[in-house]
Each structure stands twice: as structure tokens, then as C-alpha cells.
Amino acid sequence: MLKTTRRDFLKNGSALGAALGTGGLARIANAQEVLKVGVVYVSPVAEIGWTKQHSLGAAAIKEALGDKVELTIIDNIFMPQDAERVFRELASSGNKLIFGTSFSHGTPLQKVAPRFPNVAFEHCSGIVHLPNLGTFEAKYYEGTFVAGAAGGYMSKSGKIGFIGGFPIPDIVGPANALLLGAQSVNPAATCNAIFLNSWFDPGKEKEAANTLASQGCDVICSMTDTATGVQVAGENGAWSIGYASDMSKFASGKQLTAFTLDWTSDYVNPAKAVAAGNWKPEVRWDGLAAGVVKMAPYNDQIPADVKVKLKQLEADIGSGKVHPYGGELKDQDGNVKVPAGSVLSDADIRGMNWFVKGMIGKLA
Structure with missing residues (x-):
């Protein structure tokens, strides 16, 4: 080579x-x-x-x-x-x-x-x-939905934090799915989102993670090209969710899982x-069915029965039994975007430029 x-x-x-x-x-x-x-x-x-x-x-x-x-x-x-x-x-x-x-x-x-x-x-x-x-x-959103469910089970505050590089559909969609996964466990869960406008800026990412922790977010997912998010989350005693690779070695024992890419x-x-x-x-x-998206090992602190539920959720998403963007879904302003009994189309997923209800933050 x-x-x-x-x-x-x-x-x-x-x-x-x-x-x-x-x-x-x-x-x-x-x-x-x-x-x-x-x-x-x-x-x-x-x-x-x-x-x-x-x-x-x-x-x-x-x-x-x-x-x-x-x-x-x-x-x-x-x-x-x-x-x-x-x-x-x-x-x-x-x-x-x-x-x-x-x-x-x-x-x-x-x-x-x-x-x-x-x-x-x-x-x-x-x-x-x-x-x-x-x-x-x-299909990153499949992984973030499962990870969000893990966060929903383990969060005490019901507040999830998300750090993204840019507010583009490839990032906005997974952020929405993260919250929807948490809401599948805790309907009252919310998610604070911060965009760095950079793929690689550890300084900004550290500041964002500290901000989210100060806002009461006790689960933080960072969709960037560094381990800074999981590291800072761990330092603040918050759970973290890794992206692309298993980042558990940087997380002070606090990574719940990671949605990895193969x-x-x-x-x-x-x-x-x-x-x-x-x-x-x-x-x-x-996504999960093809093995391009894979979930990293679940944290040992997650109860055994919850791990079983998360594994089943993986299988159900892979088989199509569960769709992360199944309706009814509303946007931040309460407008129905996906009616009950329907799912968001692939084209709309790949062009997602709106936040679901419960997301806190702006795309502009």
C-alpha cells in the first residue's frame, strides 16, 4: 500500500x-x-x-x-x-x-x-x-435511534445533548432519531443540539460538551471526527454515545454504546x-441489516434486561418492524410532518432540514 x-x-x-x-x-x-x-x-x-x-x-x-x-x-x-x-x-x-x-x-x-x-x-x-x-x-439514524433508546433508559434528567459538525441532513436526521429513540422510552425527553460548523475542532467541541453538561444533559452524543465529546462527557459524569468508532477507551467508563461504521x-x-x-x-x-452500521458493546452498567431490549430493537429496525421515523411526528412548532401510521420517505430522510418536537436548538 x-x-x-x-x-x-x-x-x-x-x-x-x-x-x-x-x-x-x-x-x-x-x-x-x-x-x-x-x-x-x-x-x-x-x-x-x-x-x-x-x-x-x-x-x-x-x-x-x-x-x-x-x-x-x-x-x-x-x-x-x-x-x-x-x-x-x-x-x-x-x-x-x-x-x-x-x-x-x-x-x-x-x-x-x-x-x-x-x-x-x-x-x-x-x-x-x-x-x-x-x-x-x-443509515446513521438507525444507530442513533438505538443509542437514544439506551440514553432514554439511563438518563435521570431526561435531557439529551447532541453535538454535530454542520446542520446538514446527514447530521440533522441522526440528531432527530437520537431524541426519538430516547422518547420511545421516555416521551418527555428533550435534546439540546449544538452545531460546530466544523468537522474537526476539539476546542469548540469541548466547549459545546461542557455547555450541554451545564444545561443538565446527562447523555451526550457528538457526531464529529474526534473523541472529545465522549471524553468531556465522562469528565462531567455524563453518559456518552460514540460515533463512527468505538470510543469507550476515552469515555471514563461512561460510553453507553457507539454507532460504528463498517x-x-x-x-x-x-x-x-x-x-x-x-x-x-x-x-x-x-444500515443495521447490512452491517454497515453496528452498535458497539453496551456499557456493563446498563441493566441486563435493558440490554436485551436494545438488542431486540436493533433486530426490529434491521427487519423493518420498527422504523425510527414512524409517525406521528411533529416538528418543533407542533406541525405534523409524518401522520400516524406512516413513515418518512427515504427522500425526505435524506433531505431532512427540520427538528422534531422536543429538540432544543436552531438550524440557521
């Missing part, structure tokens, strides 16, 4: 090779030919978090294909102009499959993909699809498809 730095790649990328020709996605010529795969991370790989989970997915390609694959990993690419150049150079240098791992990689991928029609592009968190650009995403299938299956010559752009959006 080749891992290079953002600086080195951007400096030397123009010399990496001639642009690939046009045409369909060709099959690997023979068993001896190596599949070249490029993966671009939005941040450096840390011990836990969003990029860590993507690194595990990329590593699974190597494990699955062995010497028949060559990986080029570029990290810390977050500026659109840098990302466009990186994607272009990866395609020009013979990579037949290229992954972008952040919503911010969307516009650069949409510009580069049409110029390399015989290269397969995969975009995590993407919303635009092209003949050679597929997308994949996780991208293995989203990396390995496209790599195998490109190698076999039958890759097609897909829209993949999976």
Missing part, C-alpha cells in the same frame, strides 16, 4: 502519467495484471473516527485481493481545488477505481469523472450520480466488480 502526503502528491502529481483514454470500464486483462485503486481521505488517519473507519475499508481491499491490487492513499484533502487535482492525477496515473470519502469531495468528483469515463469513481456521502460515479452512505463491503465489492469488468454505478444506503 502506497501512502503519500497531500504536499508530495500535489507537488509531483503532474508527472504521474498520461491521461487514460475514453471507453467503457475495461476488465483487468489477465490474472497477472494489478488493479490500481486510489483512496482520498478528508483528514489524517487517527486512532478512531470517520477517516479511521474508511482506512479499514480500504485495507479490506488489500486483504481481499492481495497482490492483485495496488492502493494509493492520499490523506488530508479537504479543499475542493486540491481534491479536484488529486482525483485528476489519480485517474491519469492508471487507477481504475477511485474513492472520495467526504461530502466536500462531491463537486471535484463531478468535474473529474466525466473526463475519465473508463475509471470507476465511488463517493461516500455523495448525492450526484454519473455513468461512472456511484455513491454510498450509511465500510468493508462498500470498498471490497466495487474493487471486485472493477476487477471482473462488471462494475456499475450504484446508490448504496445501508
Whole structure:
């Protein structure tokens, strides 16, 4: 596996090779030919978090294909102009499959993909699809609903806290589901939400977690790319909920669970498809049933009978018996958004830009 730095790649990328020709996605010529795969991370790989989970997915390609694959990993690419150049150079240098791992990689991928029609592009968190650009995403809301239920069982104040990077649908939806999960146990539960307007700002995250604790929130979920939220929650004696990775080692024994992400299938299956010559752009959006979303071990302080209920809830969501956004659902102003007996449509979930009743905070 080749891992290079953002600086080195951007400096030397123009010399990496001639642009690939046009045409369909060709099959690997023979068993001896190596599949070249490029993966671009939005941040450096840390011990836990969003990029860590993507690194595990990329590593699974190597494990699955062995010497028949060559990986080029570029990290810390977050500026659109840098990302466009990186994607272009990866395609020009013979990579037949290229992954972008952040919503911010969307516009650069949409510009580069049409110029390399015989290269397969995969975009995590993407919303635009092209003949050679597929997308994949996780149903985070399924995990936050289960985690919220755990919080509802364990909270004494009935006040949940949520910290998000940005008020976008991918974050607003899981925040709503967190509260709805808590309300499935305690209908009077509320949730205070704070957005950092950053994916990585430990200072702001620490301040937000302390603020939530001072407001009486005794369960705090932080949907960012650091363990700061669970750490500060533990320091304040509050329960915490981890995101992307199991963050229990940072939580002073107070992590209830974490909704973790396993991208293995989203990396390995496209790599195998490109190698076999039958890759097609897909829209993949999976959760608990597919194992893309998984719940970390439940805290030993959660009563045994509650753990049984949480495990059953996982199974019921996976089977479709329980839908986190089942009606009746009202927004903050009391307007009915989902009538009783109905569920929110997939399109409305993916475009959610409103808070459910009981959420305290603003999206603007």
C-alpha cells in the first residue's frame, strides 16, 4: 500500500502519467495484471473516527485481493481545488477505481469523472450520480435511534445533548432519531443540539460538551471526527454515545454504546466488480441489516434486561418492524410532518432540514 502526503502528491502529481483514454470500464486483462485503486481521505488517519473507519475499508481491499491490487492513499484533502487535482492525477496515473470519502469531495468528483469515463469513481456521502460515479452512505439514524433508546433508559434528567459538525441532513436526521429513540422510552425527553460548523475542532467541541453538561444533559452524543465529546462527557459524569468508532477507551467508563461504521463491503465489492469488468454505478444506503452500521458493546452498567431490549430493537429496525421515523411526528412548532401510521420517505430522510418536537436548538 502506497501512502503519500497531500504536499508530495500535489507537488509531483503532474508527472504521474498520461491521461487514460475514453471507453467503457475495461476488465483487468489477465490474472497477472494489478488493479490500481486510489483512496482520498478528508483528514489524517487517527486512532478512531470517520477517516479511521474508511482506512479499514480500504485495507479490506488489500486483504481481499492481495497482490492483485495496488492502493494509493492520499490523506488530508479537504479543499475542493486540491481534491479536484488529486482525483485528476489519480485517474491519469492508471487507477481504475477511485474513492472520495467526504461530502466536500462531491463537486471535484463531478468535474473529474466525466473526463475519465473508463475509471470507476465511488463517493461516500455523495448525492450526484454519473455513468461512472456511484455513491454510498450509511443509515446513521438507525444507530442513533438505538443509542437514544439506551440514553432514554439511563438518563435521570431526561435531557439529551447532541453535538454535530454542520446542520446538514446527514447530521440533522441522526440528531432527530437520537431524541426519538430516547422518547420511545421516555416521551418527555428533550435534546439540546449544538452545531460546530466544523468537522474537526476539539476546542469548540469541548466547549459545546461542557455547555450541554451545564444545561443538565446527562447523555451526550457528538457526531464529529474526534473523541472529545465522549471524553468531556465522562469528565462531567455524563453518559456518552460514540460515533463512527468505538470510543469507550476515552469515555471514563461512561460510553453507553457507539454507532460504528463498517465500510468493508462498500470498498471490497466495487474493487471486485472493477476487477471482473462488471462494475456499475450504484446508490448504496445501508444500515443495521447490512452491517454497515453496528452498535458497539453496551456499557456493563446498563441493566441486563435493558440490554436485551436494545438488542431486540436493533433486530426490529434491521427487519423493518420498527422504523425510527414512524409517525406521528411533529416538528418543533407542533406541525405534523409524518401522520400516524406512516413513515418518512427515504427522500425526505435524506433531505431532512427540520427538528422534531422536543429538540432544543436552531438550524440557521
